[in-house]
Amino acid sequence: MVLGQFSVAPDGSVTEVNKVKLSGRTNEVQVAWAGSGLLGVSTGDGSVRLWNLDSGDNYVLSLQGPSYRDQEYVTCLSYSENKKILCAGTNLGSVAMWKFEEHKPGEDEYSSDPEKDWKLQNPSVISGAVKQVSWGSTQNLLAVNTVRDVYILNEQRMVASYKDQVSVVQVSPTQLSVDVFSGGSHLELRAEIQVRGVHNSVDHLLLWNKKKMVVYEITSDATHLRVVASFPCEAESGVLHEGSIYSIEGQSIQVHSLQGTVKQTLNFTESEGEPIGLDVCGNFLVTATLQGIVKLWDLSRREAKPHTQGKQMSEAIKDFGEIISARCNCNGTRVSISIAQTSLLPDPKLYIWDIENDNVTYFNFASGRSEDDDVDGTAPPNSADSTSSKDGGLHDR
Incomplete structure (x- = not known):
């Protein structure tokens, strides 16, 4: 010794x-x-x-x-x-x-x-x-x-979700911290899987790990969580909406019941490419594809219906490489898009697709100017490099 x-x-x-x-x-x-x-x-x-x-x-x-x-x-x-x-x-x-x-x-x-x-x-x-x-x-x-x-x-990036006054934060591969702010409750959840993704609604919590999905119900008194369903599912990502689960599985988006039954399939053509990200706001679902197309669906009816024709962002954005994220507003009139340039460095501009007028504008966070004020539409020297990591590709977001 x-x-x-x-x-x-x-x-x-x-x-x-x-x-x-x-x-x-x-x-x-x-x-x-x-x-x-x-x-x-x-x-x-x-x-x-x-x-x-x-x-x-x-x-x-x-x-x-x-x-x-x-x-x-x-x-x-x-x-x-x-x-x-x-x-x-x-x-x-x-x-x-x-x-x-x-x-x-x-x-x-x-x-x-x-x-x-x-x-x-x-x-x-x-x-x-x-x-x-x-x-x-x-x-x-x-x-x-x-x-x-x-x-x-x-190594896996920790995940989190916040919606309807419910916050879910991953603190370890299998442990999550859940806060229900409307009732002032704090819950600790030890999941049966190693969590790769999470999404929540006001009364349910969805976890997945590319092999399985697990659905928990938040009890009405917000004192504990109970498992509603657990089913095999090779999902890349998923979201909850009105008793349905929308998940990216390969070349399509599958619509599951909370128990895992497939109710509908949203398909993509070969020219559109695979879906790579999901977001739901209000009654609208938005996704982006590997080929740079943004598509929306209206979820207010029994089945998801296309809300508008897909938008090819490479035709509207200069120096377009790939989409990092797409998010819609609650009435389905606008979509915000962040992209990577052809160099795969994140573009400092946040693009806004106005669906009704079918035009795309932007705000440049590097210059602090909108499209109307941004004379040449370019960022100051090294501005993108100084605010982003070199591995800022789509799949790391």
Whole structure:
């Protein structure tokens, strides 16, 4: 239980710099770098001690939170320099992560109270004690070894939904925080699936993960959630409206009942391309396609009816690459569209399709001007680059 620090000379000779006696509940010491000159050490308890080799200072990161248990202890460590995340596996199957918050230019890399710079995240939970964790190279993947099984965890953006005074926010792969503001209720939901998408109405909650959809009902007193239905569904995205589920499945939009029965299919031609996003507002459903077409349906009747002919945005927008999102207003008269340019960088303009007049105008957020005031319709130099990420493609939105 002795940790030694050594200096290695160019000729291969080794000189001892420091030696520390460790104490812990087991003889298994876990050691991993956690930054430049920063060493993470765990000795079989529910904490990781970080040791700054340059200054000699050390401090402790603990598994203290509602998602962790008292008998839980660290069994392995791994650090991602790209993400600034220290990962720890535990004996109870939790994959804990501390994220180091970047400092602003000019600030010291480590503050006077450095342990506050590390933020403990909600864990991913698997079956079995974790024996080893290891980050992938550039693919945002984490391998978790439990001896019996090996899991590959893929980084997934958290999802959220807000509608009809109900807020749903994902806090872990299977856990969501639900607030019903009209009744002042707060609920915690642990789903039966790993959630990839969520949408809600005033009294229902829809979850999906490209393999299955699960529908929950919010009870009238907003005190708990109960499962209404669970059915196989390879949906990319979905929305709830008036007791129906509209989901993108391959080349079409399927209209399901809340129990999963298919009631109607909205098809797309090959020239229109696959649907890639859904939005519902009032009684209107809007979607965009891979070929840059925006289509709307009126949902006020028993079956969805086309509200207008589709609009080909590449004919109305210069330097058009692909649609990032399309949203309609509550009376189906206008649609807002954000796009990526041919370079796949997000366009700083928000486009508005006026359906009644069939024209497209825009507001340029880079220049702060509308179409009437924007003389050449272009953004200032580097404005798009400075406000967007290089991976700003459609499927990351």
